[in-house]
Structure formats: structure tokens, C-alpha cells
Amino acid sequence: MSHRDALMLAVRSLLRRPLRTALTVVAVTLGSGLLVALTAIAGTADSRIINELGRGGPASAIKVVAAEPDRSAPDSDVLRTGRPRDLDEAAVRAIRRAPDVTSVEGVLQTPVEVIPLPPIRGMRADAKGSDRPTPFEDNLVGADLSRPRDLPVTILAGRLPATHSLTEVAVTTGYLDRLTIDIDHPQAALGTEIEFGAPQIESGSVVHMRGRWFRARVVGVVAQQVGDGDFLVPLDQTRQARSWEIAGGADPDGGRLPTSPYSGLIVVASNLDQVHTVRASITVLGYATSAPEHLVASVLKYLHVVDIVLGGIGTIALVIAVLGIANALLAAVRERHREIGVLKAIGARDRDVLRWFELEAVLVGAAGGVLGAALGLAVTAIVGAVVDGYLVAEGLDGIDLGTIPWGLALLGVLGSVALSVLAGTLPALRAARLPARDAVGSL
Numbered sequence: 001m002s003h004r005d006a007l008m009l010a011v012r013s014l015l016r017r018p019l020r021t022a023l024t025v026v027a028v029t030l031g032s033g034l035l036v037a038l039t040a041i042a043g044t045a046d047s048r049i050i051n052e053l054g055r056g057g058p059a060s061a062i063k064v065v066a067a068e069p070d071r072s073a074p075d076s077d078v079l080r081t082g083r084p085r086d087l088d089e090a091a092v093r094a095i096r097r098a099p100d101v102t103s104v105e106g107v108l109q110t111p112v113e114v115i116p117l118p119p120i121r122g123m124r125a126d127a128k129g130s131d132r133p134t135p136f137e138d139n140l141v142g143a144d145l146s147r148p149r150d151l152p153v154t155i156l157a158g159r160l161p162a163t164h165s166l167t168e169v170a171v172t173t174g175y176l177d178r179l180t181i182d183i184d185h186p187q188a189a190l191g192t193e194i195e196f197g198a199p200q201i202e203s204g205s206v207v208h209m210r211g212r213w214f215r216a217r218v219v220g221v222v223a224q225q226v227g228d229g230d231f232l233v234p235l236d237q238t239r240q241a242r243s244w245e246i247a248g249g250a251d252p253d254g255g256r257l258p259t260s261p262y263s264g265l266i267v268v269a270s271n272l273d274q275v276h277t278v279r280a281s282i283t284v285l286g287y288a289t290s291a292p293e294h295l296v297a298s299v300l301k302y303l304h305v306v307d308i309v310l311g312g313i314g315t316i317a318l319v320i321a322v323l324g325i326a327n328a329l330l331a332a333v334r335e336r337h338r339e340i341g342v343l344k345a346i347g348a349r350d351r352d353v354l355r356w357f358e359l360e361a362v363l364v365g366a367a368g369g370v371l372g373a374a375l376g377l378a379v380t381a382i383v384g385a386v387v388d389g390y391l392v393a394e395g396l397d398g399i400d401l402g403t404i405p406w407g408l409a410l411l412g413v414l415g416s417v418a419l420s421v422l423a424g425t426l427p428a429l430r431a432a433r434l435p436a437r438d439a440v441g442s443l
Contacts, residue, residue: 010359013332021364024328028368028416029375031321035314036376036412040405041383042307060272061152062279062291063225064095064265069288079290086260091285095267098281100274103150107264108142108238109227110245113197113211120179121188133179139229140196142238143266150268151226157186158220164236169194170220175230186221193217194231198241212244227264318416322423325364329357329427340431350432357428358421365420369413377409 014021068082087106096104116133143151146163153160161168171194173183181188197211216233224232267289269278275293282289333340340353 027321029371031318032372033375037379038310141227141229169216326423354432361424365417369416373409
């Protein structure tokens with residue numbers, strides 16, 4: 001029997017039981033599709049996440065403060081500092097020249113008196129029934145907002161203040177909590193105004209405090225780790241507040257006046273693997289740092305565990321489908337005793353019968369593998385679009401699951417065929433070893 005004759009015989013045998021064949025192909029399609037989709041989503045999403053983290057942002061951003069490092073725990077994720085030390089332009093240039101540093105952004109934090117101005121939508125009345133916010137003290141956090149990707153800032157609603165604006169501010173969810181605004185609806189704070197007062201104490205025998213007052217409109221709600229404060233503004237704003245504070249000649253908190261041009265820096269390493277190296281370089285320069293490098297390493301390990309679990313689920317589904325192929329072929333062997341006997345009686349060899357059943361398994365596996373690969377790629381595209389839309393709606397950067405993983409799709413098809421051949425081996429061997437006399441005589 002030629003290969004062509006065996007192929008034609010396999011095709012006719014499959015078409016003779018169309019419902020059984022269709023159900024078997026569907027089972028392989030679902031198993032292969034699930035394996036391709038889960039593997040593509042898990043693997044591609046992980047690589048995209050790692051790439052996004054590796055290019056910069058919160059994960060590879062290092063927080064530097066104007067203080068000496070705590071020598072007992074220089075690599076801690078939590079910031080531990082020693083004595084104050086000025087962060088001047090010379091220090092910024094030295095850090096910028098360090099190996100594997102992508103960017104260095106200055107941060108200046110200043111204390112202010114805060115007076116939220118009514119009306120404020122979404123604010124609930126306090127225990128006394130008053131809906132007027134109470135003034136409080138907090139910090140302005142100033143940074144260069146022209147490069148938001150180099151800052152650990154996530155926009156929850158609205159936008160960031162314009163780069164050099166002195167009349168715009170972004171607030172954090174801590175401000176919303178203080179005003180009893182639902183943090184699930186941060187847009188309620190947009191458009192409201194806040195009055196700020198930068199303190200100044202005149203030196204002399206009599207303490208005299210004055211304030212530099214200005215108003216700013218809330219244009220965004222953010223989650224930020226740039227500094228310790230609920231208000232993110234352009235660096236020009238905090239520089240003016242710092243100049244006003246120093247001009248008085250006395251510190252509002254009773255200590256020495258700050259002399260450092262920056263209260264901190266945000267240093268972005270070239271990738272995640274270099275965060276530790278960059279931190280070590282900054283520590284050698286004499287400044288305290290903090291970065292969530294240990295946390296990120298743990299997260300990546302858990303991502304790999306998730307990959308293994310998802311791949312295992314897809315593999316189990318495909319194995320179950322392949323067992324269906326084995327069951328269908330075993331049933332076919334029982335039904336085709338007469339055909340096997342007749343073929344052997346007219347000269348067919350055992351390997352011809354073996355090839356017949358193996359080709360049936362190959363055809364079912366190939367059909368299911370191709371359909372499954374197409375289904376898996378379609379599911380991947382749909383899931384990618386849904387996830388990207390969700391992230392954009394939440395004010396985060398979208399994630400593109402990338403180009404179509406043709407290599408994975410081809411691997412899914414070949415894997416389906418290989419497993420189908422493996423599943424069809426036992427029924428094919430059983431059919432090939434069936435004696436012609438027993439096959440014909442059993443009918």
C-alpha cells in the first residue's frame with residue numbers, strides 16, 4: 001500500500017463517522033487553543049512587563065535623599081538615613097555620570113499651610129455637620145514634570161500640572177481622604193482650588209511669621225512616590241517657596257534653615273538588573289537611597305510561577321484531548337475488524353495498517369492544531385485589547401501584547417500532531433497485529 005493509498009483510506013475512514021471526527025477535532029482544538037492562548041498571554045505579558053519595568057519608572061527608579069546613608073543597611077528597600085548632607089549640582093552631575101544611570105531628576109519639598117477652597121464636589125459633611133474643609137499643614141513636592149515617565153507617578157484622574165505652571169497642582173488620594181472624597185471617584189476633585197501659604201519666620205528678638213500665599217487649581221489626581229506630601233507641583237513653585245522661607249532668616253520648625261538645593265533626587269537605572277549597582281555607586285558618593293529592588297525580584301519570581309501554572313493547565317487540556325483521539329481510534333479498530341482482515345487477505349502488511357491509523361491520528365491532530373492555534377491567537381488578541389483598554393481607562397500606560405507569536409502557534413500545531421501520533425500509536429499497533437483470519441472470522 002502506497003502512502004497516497006493510506007492517506008485516502010484515512011480520509012474516507014474519518015468522513016465515514018463525521019460526528020465522531022468533528023467532536024475529536026473540537027477537543028483537540030480547544031486543548032491546543034487553550035495551551036497557545038495561555039502560553040502566549042503569560043509569556044508575552046511577562047516579557048512586556050519586565051521590559052516596561054526595565055526601561056524605567058517606579059520599579060527601576062531610585063530615591064535619593066539629602067542625607068548620608070545608614071551604613072548598617074545600605075541596600076534596604078526602606079529608606080534609612082544618617083546625618084543631613086546637601087544635594088547640590090555637583091552631586092547631581094556626579095550621579096549622572098555614574099554607570100547605568102539613565103536620568104536624574106531633582107526633587108524639592110517644602111512645608112505649606114493648606115486651605116481647600118469650597119465648593120468641593122463629593123465632600124461629605126463631618127461629625128458636626130460642616131462641609132467646609134479645615135486648614136492643615138502638609139508639603140509641596142516639586143519636580144520636573146516634563147518627563148513623567150522618569151518619575152514614580154501614576155495619573156488616576158486628569159493630568160499633571162504644566163511644566164512651568166504656578167497655578168496648577170496635582171493631589172494624591174491622601175488629600176481626597178482628608179476631604180472625605182470617595183477615592184473611587186477622584187475626578188470629583190478636579191477643577192477645585194486650593195490656597196497655599198509658604199511660611200517665613202523673620203529672625204530677631206520677636207518671632208514674626210508671614211506667609212506667601214497663592215492659589216492653585218487641581219488638574220489631576222495621582223499616586224506618587226516622588227516625595228512625602230499630598231501635592232505635586234512643578235519645581236519652579238517649590239523653588240519660590242524655598243526662597244521665601246530662607247529669606248526670613250529662621251527655620252519655621254525651629255531648626256537650621258535648609259541649604260540643599262534639592263531635598264531629593266529620582267535616579268532611574270538603565271534596567272532592573274542595574275538598580276543594585278547604581279545604588280551602590282550613589283552610596284559611595286555619600287547619599288542615602290531606597291528602591292523596591294527586593295520586592296520587584298519577588299514579584300518576578302511569582303510571575304514565573306504563574307507562567308508554569310498556566311502552561312500546566314493548557315498542557316493538561318491538550319492531553320485530555322489527545323486521550324479522546326486514542327479512545328476514538330480504539331473504537332475505530334473494533335468497528336473495522338472486517339476491513340482490516342480484508343486488507344490483510346489481499347496482501348496488506350502490518351506496517352500498511354499501522355500507517356493507515358497513524359495517518360488518521362495525524363489528520364485529526366493537524367486539523368485540531370491549526371484551528372486551535374488560530375483560536376489561541378484570537379483569544380490572545382482579544383484579551384490584549386481588553387487589558388489595554390482597562391489600563392488606559394484607569395489612567396495607566398497601556399500594554400501591547402506585541403506581534404503575533406507565530407513561532408508559538410507553529411509549536412502548538414506541531415505539538416498537537418506529535419501528541420496525536422503518540423495517542424494513535426497503541427490503537428494502530430493493535431490494528432496492525434490483528435491476524436487476518438481472526439479479523440474476518442470475528443464478523
